[in-house]
Amino acid sequence: MQRRNYLALVLLATAGTAFAQAYPAKPIKLLVPFAPGGTTDIIARAIADPLGKVLGQPVVVDNRGGGGGIIGAQETARAAPDGYNLGIATVSTTATAPAINPKVPYNALTDFTPVINVAATPNVIAVNPKFPAKDYQSFVAELKKNPGRYSYASSGTGTIQHLLMELYKNLSGTFMTHIPYRGAGPALNDVVANQVSMNLDNLPSSLPFIKDGRLVPIVVAAPQRLAVLPNVPTFKEVGLEPVNRLAFYGIVGPKGMPKEVVDKINAGVKKVLEDPVVKKRIEDTGSFIVANTPEQFAEQIKAENAVYKEVVQKQKLTLE
Structure with a gap:
């Protein structure tokens, strides 16, 4: 046997x-x-x-x-x-x-x-160029001045883009309405078209639009400032280290x-x-x-x- x-x-x-x-x-x-x-x-x-x-x-x-x-x-x-x-x-x-x-x-x-x-990869909050703020301090000020006025796009409910943005909202005391899509591509298209004001996205898919001036980067989730976005602070720099995840x-x-x-x-x-x-x-x-x-x-x-x-x-x- x-x-x-x-x-x-x-x-x-x-x-x-x-x-x-x-x-x-x-x-x-x-x-x-x-x-x-x-x-x-x-x-x-x-x-x-x-x-x-x-x-x-x-x-x-x-x-x-x-x-x-x-x-x-x-x-x-x-x-x-x-x-x-x-x-x-x-x-x-x-x-x-x-x-x-x-x-x-x-x-x-x-x-x-x-x-x-x-x-x-790092994540980045970026806004349409028509958004009234172009840097982090004015971005937060605008959101707090107009709670609920703006929406953000994500690649879907329950994705990292969704949960990180919700975590950001909770920690920063801001409020934006969540608009879920079937992926980052469709979400990005609507932010670029100014159908939605902003999104938190993985950097690779947003970077071409940032380089072309069709999106404005506000803050990144990265270990340190990125060479491709040297003027954009990390979440850790703005006092929100829990959001600073790859x-x-x-x-x-x-x-x-x-x-x-x-x-x-x-x-x-x-x-x-x-x-x-x-x-x-x-x-x-x-x-x-x-x-x-x-x-x-x-x-x-x-x-x-x-x-x-x-x-x-x-x-x-x-x-x-």
Whole structure:
């Protein structure tokens, strides 16, 4: 009996190794749980084509926006754990949405297989150029003088953009109405068009509009002032350090993915991120390369999940 069990284990291990060696044998889907045009989409497309070349099969980006990232994340969680159904995980899908929404249809800590954290990025509050304030002090003064007059756009209810702005409102004593969208791209378009006054967004998707003068940066969530925005203070500088949090963009798969496949994807992404062209493309957006291990990424997801649960509890935030 013991010999039979031993042989079964050997056969399973051999089959797993053979599968990993054959992987990938067909195109891989990389699901982005937001509409095109946002930072999540930018990061995914920066690595998809070169990763496909490294792995020997195309990596196809598939945008599934809606529900603040929940719809796409759920699709990844429910997919077959064979390495052909990957998704981009963000702070929104793994921490803020579960923190504020008890009905999220997945467990962010147990229903995914963390593969690698690709990059982290600062967040920025930016306003339409027609907004009457162009610096932080006058921005706060305008909001306090006219509570409820202005609205802000986000990439969806329960996203990092939503919860960070709500945290900002609570700590700064200001009030703006939340207007959720299906992704950062549509939200940005309406702020640029002055349909909505402002947003708190990941820097990569906002930066082109800032450089073109179509958005005015007010304050950033970053470890220190950014070289691309040297005159813009951090939240820590203005006395709001709890809002000074980065976003992340990593790759996950459904729970139960073979370790050999996870390691192969992890190694492939790391190789892609060593390419100076890819590295520059990501860093030019204001993001930082992370490229860590699956275990380290799992710990980051766990840590952010705990942080935003505490934020929601302390600030008494709800979906209403």
